[in-house]
Structure formats: C-alpha cells, structure tokens
Amino acid sequence: MFQRILVANRGEIALRVIRACQELGIGTVAVFSEADRGAHYLDLADEAICIGPASSSESYLKIEHIIAAAELSEAQAIHPGYGFLAENYDFAEQCRDSGIEFIGPPQEAMRKLGDKVEARKIAMEAKVPVVPGSDGLITSEEEAVRVANEIGYPVLIKATAGGGGKGIRPATDEKSLRTELKAASAEAEKAFKNAGVYIEKFVQKPRHVEVQVLADQHGNAVHLWERDCTMQRKHQKLIEESPAPKLPENVRLEMCEAATRLVRTSGYFNAGTVEFIVDQDNNFYFIEVNARIQVEHPVTEMVTGIDLIRQQILVAAGEKLSFTQDEITSTGCSIEVRINAEDPDQGFRGCPGTITDLIIPGGLGVRFDSHVYTGYRISPHYDSMIGKLIVYKPTREEAIACMLRALNEFRIDGPGIKTTIPLAKKILMHSVFRNAEGDTKFVERTW
Numbered sequence: 001m002f003q004r005i006l007v008a009n010r011g012e013i014a015l016r017v018i019r020a021c022q023e024l025g026i027g028t029v030a031v032f033s034e035a036d037r038g039a040h041y042l043d044l045a046d047e048a049i050c051i052g053p054a055s056s057s058e059s060y061l062k063i064e065h066i067i068a069a070a071e072l073s074e075a076q077a078i079h080p081g082y083g084f085l086a087e088n089y090d091f092a093e094q095c096r097d098s099g100i101e102f103i104g105p106p107q108e109a110m111r112k113l114g115d116k117v118e119a120r121k122i123a124m125e126a127k128v129p130v131v132p133g134s135d136g137l138i139t140s141e142e143e144a145v146r147v148a149n150e151i152g153y154p155v156l157i158k159a160t161a162g163g164g165g166k167g168i169r170p171a172t173d174e175k176s177l178r179t180e181l182k183a184a185s186a187e188a189e190k191a192f193k194n195a196g197v198y199i200e201k202f203v204q205k206p207r208h209v210e211v212q213v214l215a216d217q218h219g220n221a222v223h224l225w226e227r228d229c230t231m232q233r234k235h236q237k238l239i240e241e242s243p244a245p246k247l248p249e250n251v252r253l254e255m256c257e258a259a260t261r262l263v264r265t266s267g268y269f270n271a272g273t274v275e276f277i278v279d280q281d282n283n284f285y286f287i288e289v290n291a292r293i294q295v296e297h298p299v300t301e302m303v304t305g306i307d308l309i310r311q312q313i314l315v316a317a318g319e320k321l322s323f324t325q326d327e328i329t330s331t332g333c334s335i336e337v338r339i340n341a342e343d344p345d346q347g348f349r350g351c352p353g354t355i356t357d358l359i360i361p362g363g364l365g366v367r368f369d370s371h372v373y374t375g376y377r378i379s380p381h382y383d384s385m386i387g388k389l390i391v392y393k394p395t396r397e398e399a400i401a402c403m404l405r406a407l408n409e410f411r412i413d414g415p416g417i418k419t420t421i422p423l424a425k426k427i428l429m430h431s432v433f434r435n436a437e438g439d440t441k442f443v444e445r446t447w
C-alpha cells in the first residue's frame with residue numbers, strides 16, 4: 001500500500017481524497033495555488049506545497065510542477081480528483097514514467113475513451129447501443145448529408161475531442177447542416193486542436209442516466225448501479241440521484257450490464273462512469289465514458305455503502321476488489337444538490353466573495369461535502385461550486401422532503417454572494433421533478 005499520496009486538486013474534492021487517505025492510514029500531500037493559500041483543508045494534509053500563481057494553467061494544470069512536488073515530498077501516488085488533469089493521459093503517462101502511480105485508469109484506455117468516435121467504436125464492439133449516427137469521423141459535406149438523410153433530422157454535430165458540453169451543434173435540415181458542419185469543425189480545431197467531427201441523431205427530450213463502474217487490475221469489473229442526472233442547466237448537472245426514478249427494472253439491469261461489458265472490452269481499470277441518454281420510450285444509448293471520479297459519486301456511495309475514493313486507492317495499489325457483483329446492492333434513495341456561488345440574476349455568473357455567515361444543515365441522512373467555512377474567500381479563479389449537499393432516505397419522497405428541509409436550514413451569506421440554492425428548491429418542489437417527468441432541457445425551459 002502507498003505510504004503517501006499527493007492530491008493534485010483543490011477544494012471539496014481535495015478534502016474528500018484527504019479524508020479517504022486518512023481513514024486508510026495513508027499520509028497526504030496537498031498542493032495549492034497562491035489563490036488557495038491559507039485554505040483550512042490544506043492544514044489537514046501532512047504537507048502542503050505551493051505549485052504556482054492563481055491561474056490554473058500556471059498551477060493546477062502545470063504537470064511539471066505537480067510531478068516535482070510529488071518527487072520532493074516522496075509521494076508514491078497522485079490522485080487527480082475531477083477536472084484539471086484528471087482525464088489528461090499525458091499527465092497519467094508522465095506520472096507513471098516518473099515512478100509515481102496515477103490513481104486512475106491505464107493511459108491507453110483513457111486515450112481511446114477520451115476520443116468520442118473511438119469510444120463509440122468500442123461501445124459497438126461491446127454490443128452496447130449507441131445513438132444512430134455516422135460510422136466514424138465525417139470526411140466530406142456530402143457524407144454528412146447522406147448520413148443525416150439516413151438517420152433523419154434533427155441531428156447533432158459533435159466534436160470527437162469535445163467535452164464539458166462544448167463542441168456540440170444541432171442541425172435541423174440540409175442547409176443548416178452544411179453551414180454548421182464548417183462552423184463545428186473550425187470551432188473544434190480552435191477549442192481542442194482536433195477538427196474531427198461526427199454526426200448523431202438528436203434524441204428528443206432525453207434523460208441523462210449514467211452507470212458507475214469499478215474494475216481492478218486483475219480482470220474483475222463490477223457496476224455500482226446508476227445515477228440520474230437529468231436536471232441540468234447548459235449541460236451542467238444541478239441535481240443528481242440514485243436510483244434513477246421510473247426506470248423499468250429490466251432497462252436498469254441491461255444498462256448496468258452494458259456498462260460493465262464496455263469496461264471489460266476497453267481494458268479499463270479503476271473507477272469510471274458510462275453515460276447514457278434515455279429516450280421517452282426508455283431506449284438507452286451510450287454517449288461517453290468519464291474516466292475519473294465524478295462530482296456526483298456520493299449518491300452512489302450512499303445507496304451502496306461503498307466508499308469510491310477508497311476503492312480507487314485500493315485498485316491503484318494493485319488490490320483485488322473485495323466484493324462481487326452480487327454483493328453490491330442498492331437500497332434507499334440518495335439525492336445530491338450542487339451548491340454553486342452563482343447569481344441567477346446575472347446569467348448564473350460566478351459571484352466570488354468572503355463568506356461571513358455559514359450555517360450547515362444536519363440531521364439523519366444529511367451529508368455536506370465541502371471545504372468552505374466562515375471567513376473562506378470564494379476565489380474568482382476557479383469553478384463556482386462550493387459544496388455538495390447529499391441526503392439519504394428509504395424512499396425518494398422522503399429524500400426530497402429531507403433535501404428541502406436541509407436547504408431551508410442552509411445559510412450562506414457574505415457581501416455579493418448568491419447561490420443556486422433558491423433554484424434547487426424550485427426544482428425540488430416542481431411536479432415535473434417530483435413525478436420524474438423531466439428531460440435534460442427542463443430547467444432551461446422552465447426558468
């Protein structure tokens with residue numbers, strides 16, 4: 001087992017990883033940018049090393065600085081968290097080349113699955129349903145027109161290297177397809193240095209359901225059931241839950257088994273998420289793999305009782321999974337609300353500032369994963385998420401009631417600070433959410 005792990009991230013996920021390490025008796029090294037200097041979670045690590053100025057390209061994304069910090073502190077492994085370098089296979093490779101274990105999947109699987117066209121091919125090979133679309137990259141305008149005519153409009157043009165909701169453009173007819181294709185390709189080249197695009201049928205009013213998977217380095221792969229992340233705003237998830245409400249049991253099982261097959265086919269190990277969209281008739285289609293831990297992992301932990309960060313560390317250390325698929329049961333219902341410091345009246349722009357008053361809710365079944373406290377300064381340099389409120393109850397109805405009660409208790413104040421709590425409450429009270437009749441555009445349409 002590792003003696004020391006460096007956490008190559010910040011904020012709530014850095015704290016989450018430090019906590020898991022401490023419970024395993026593993027020493028921790030935190031890294032921080034100048035903007036995060038003095039944050040309390042850094043005191044919990046055995047060592048904290050400054051890796052550069054506020055700008056993430058000069059600090060949390062600076063591969064050489066992070067590897068140097070690991071060498072200096074004699075850390076044997078690096079946990080990347082989510083975001084920043086978590087899905088960067090150059091980083092994974094450089095860690096391993098330096099004799100430091102990267103707590104994540106093998107580089108080859110990361111590289112293949114990070115490319116959406118490649119990932120689609122692997123999914124097809126694993127007999128996992130994909131959205132009808134082009135066989136591979138689009139090589140000419142005429143090919144695009146032919147594919148779109150075959151599958152029918154509307155279609156989506158997607159960048160093969162896309163991510164974070166960027167690089168996706170709809171086309172409703174041949175004329176818009178021709179113009180959007182050029183724009184999409186140019187945009188992809190600019191944003192991802194890869195102009196490759198492909199075409200998918202636009203699935204009407206889908207739900208977003210994803211499956212948590214876990215695989216060790218000895219060929220064992222399991223799934224830890226699904227999460228529903230349909231409540232999104234501009235492709236950013238707002239509320240996540242497990243199990244997915246109103247998903248027929250046979251569909252749920254098929255989807256989870258498909259995710260495990262895909263993991264086996266791609267030679268993947270460690271934790272990952274296989275994302276699907278589900279149409280109005282409960283047909284599911286693979287869209288992508290997230291080769292890392294996800295923000296919403298706690299809802300899976302609550303319903304299965306399995307600590308996913310702990311499992312990531314054990315797998316990276318070469319241990320075998322200590323449970324079989326049959327031993328992983330999902331009981332009760334868990335819901336997570338992301339609390340972002342954003343101003344809904346300013347187009348949900350981040351609103352940095354110092355927290356002067358903070359009251360965190362509690363009670364049976366309430367968990368708050370966050371690094372903030374009274375006096376904490378929310379930095380303008382990073383993501384606006386300041387914490388995740390998670391509840392766990394026997395039924396969905398009770399979980400919704402508990403979440404609303406907890407959000408009502410929540411107080412976070414400071415000059416200029418606004419949060420997404422009021423929006424979360426509106427969603428939780430809405431009959432569409434309560435009846436699980438929403439689709440991924442419900443929030444944008446309604447508010």
Ligand code: ADP
Pocket residue numbers: 131156162163164165166168200201202203204206208235275277287288440
């Ligand atoms: P990214 O990697 O940028 O997150 P995804 O491929 O995961 O891109 O898609 C992001 C979101 O776009 C999905 O969660 C879903 O809401 C929507 N989406 C993706 N593909 C389709 C599709 N074929 N039809 C309808 N909506 C889609």
